[in-house]
Amino acid sequence: MAVVAVTMGVHYRWELPPAVQGQLRLAHALRDELVTAQYEVDAALKAVWSQVPQVAAAEETLAAAQREVEAAEQVVATLRGDTRRRVTGPTAARLAETRKTVRDARVRRRTEINQARELVDPQIREIHQQLYARHKQLYQQYCTDGDLFWATFNAVVADHKSTMKKIAAQRKQGRSANLNRRRFDGTGTITVQLQREAGGPPRSPQAVADPAGRYRNLLVVPWTDPQQWAALTRAEQRRRGRVTVRMRCGQTDGQPQWIEVPVQQHRMLPADAEILLARLTVWRVSDQRRAQISLVARVSDPPDLARTGPDVAVRLGWREDGECLIVADWRASRPITIGEHLRELVSVDADGMTGQVRLPRSVPDQVGYAATLGAQRTEAMLETRAAVVDWLAAHGPLPHPGDPTQLLHHTEVAQWAGPGRLAWLHQQWSQQPPDGAADIIGVLQRWRHTDIPVWRRQEHSRRKAMRRRRDFYRQVAAHLVDLAGRVVVDDLALADVSAAAARGDSALHPQVRRAVAQRRRVAAPGSLRELLVAAAAREGVAVTTVSASGLSRTHPACGHLSATRTVVDGAMVCAGCGQRYDHHRAATATMLSRASGDEHAARPTR
Structure with a gap:
C-alpha cells in the first residue's frame, strides 16, 4: 500500500473562525513547551557528559577552538570590509586551519562520548524517561484539561520528534543544529485523524463523504467517483x-467545535482508498492568510507491470544558459522521444539519448521582480526608521510597548533591520499613543499605507514564480518517469552545498558565490529530484540512487578519476589521458555505469 496526499485549496476570502485561531494558538504554545522540555534535556545530558573527565577535557578543547574560529572570522570580516572582496594569504589560511581544528575537536569529543557511553547509560535513560513523563503531562494539560484536539497534539509531538531526529543526524555529522522558538503569527496546522475500530466501516471516500455516516463527527469531504x-x-x-x-x-x-471550509477540489481519491487523516494548514502571504486542506490516504500499489523503458539518469545542476536556467542533465541508456509540449522544458540532443532540463527565464525574472519590490520596501523602511530614530532622540526614551518595565531607546530602533518591527511599533502606538506622538504616528501610518500594497505584490509574485516552477518540474518528472524503465538519481546534498557556500568554502569571489547561491535557490533542483522520486513511486518505476562523489571528474572514455577539476574553455581536462570532455554529460554516463554496477564498461565519449 502507498500513502498519498491530496490537497484542496481554501477560498481566499474565507475568514478563520475563532475556533481555528484558538487551536492554532494552542498548537503553537505546545510547540514552545516541547522546545523548552528539549532544552532542559539537552542541559541535563550536557551535565551528565561533563562529569566524565575525558569528555569534559574534549569539550574545553572544542570551546577554545570555536573561540579561535570566531576571532579569525572577525579578522577576515574586518579585512574584507564593505567591498566584500575575497581575502587570501595567511589570514585566510589561518581561518581554514582553525575550522579544521574545530572539526577535529568535534570528532574527538564524539569519540570520547562513545567510549564513555556504557558508564552514563543509566542516567541517560532516566533523563529520557523524564522527558516521556513530561510529554504525558502536556497531554493532560492541553487535551484532557484544555481544549486542544488530541489529533493535533499527536501531530505536533510527531513533528517535534521528527525534527529532533534530523538535528541528531546533523550533529553526528559535526554540524551545528538547534531548535528555535518563533513568535505566534496566526499560522500553523490543525489535524483530524480518522480512527477505525475493529469491525467498523472502512475509511473509504464514500464513507467519509456521507454526512450521516460513521465519521460525520470528525470529517465530511464530498466525493465523486x-x-x-x-x-x-x-x-x-x-x-x-x-x-x-x-x-x-x-x-x-x-x-466540541466543527468548522465548514469552502474548498476547490481538483482530483478525486480512488474508491478503494483509505483516508487516514486531514490537515488544515494556514500560512501567511504578506499581511494576509491563506489555507489549504490535505487528505492523507492509503491507496493500492500500482500494478506490477514489466517496465521495458530505458534507464534514465538525471543529474542536478544550476547554471545559466542564455534564456533559461539549466537545472539538470539527463541521459538515457537508449534513445527516447520527448513530447513536443515539453520541448521548452526538456531539451534533447540529436542522438536522442542526452539532454537537459531547463527552467524558463520567466521564473527567475519574476523572482527578480519580487526582489526589486523588496529593495524598494527596504529603502522606504530605512527612511521611516530614520524619522522614528530622530523623534525618539528628541523626545527621550519612552516605555517599551512590549515591556512597560523597559525603555525604548532610539539606539535600539536604529538596529531594527526589517519592516516587521516598525509595523508592530505603529500598531502599538496607534492603540496607546505616547504624549506628543501624533506627528510620528502619522509618518508611520503613511509608510504602512504604502508598504502593504508593495508587500502583497512582492509576496504574490514570488509565490506565483515558485508555483510555476513546481508545475514545470511536475510535468517533467511525470514525462521522464513515463518513458523510463528505471530512474537513476544522485545523492547530492544541497543543504551541504548551501552550508559550504555560507561558510565561504570556495575559491570563488564572494560576489560570484552569492550569484551562484541565488541561482541555486531560484532553480531549487532538489525539488525536481523529489518530484522524480515521487512520480516513480506512484507509477511503480524503480529508482536507483548513486553517489554524487567524483561524477564530473570521471572521464567516461578512459575511466580515470581526476583528483582536481581542471576546466579549460568550459571543458574538463582528464588528468589521465589528457583529453577534453563535457563533464556534464560525462557525469550522467558515470551515473548509468554506477547504477549498472559496472563503472569499467565501455562508455559514451561525449
Missing part, C-alpha cells in the same frame, strides 16, 4: 469541485 470525474469537462470539474468540507476543530470550554 473518479471515472465520472474524468468524464467531466474542465469547467464542469471546477464547478462541481466547489464544495464545503466539514471537520472537527477541537473544543472550546469543553464543547
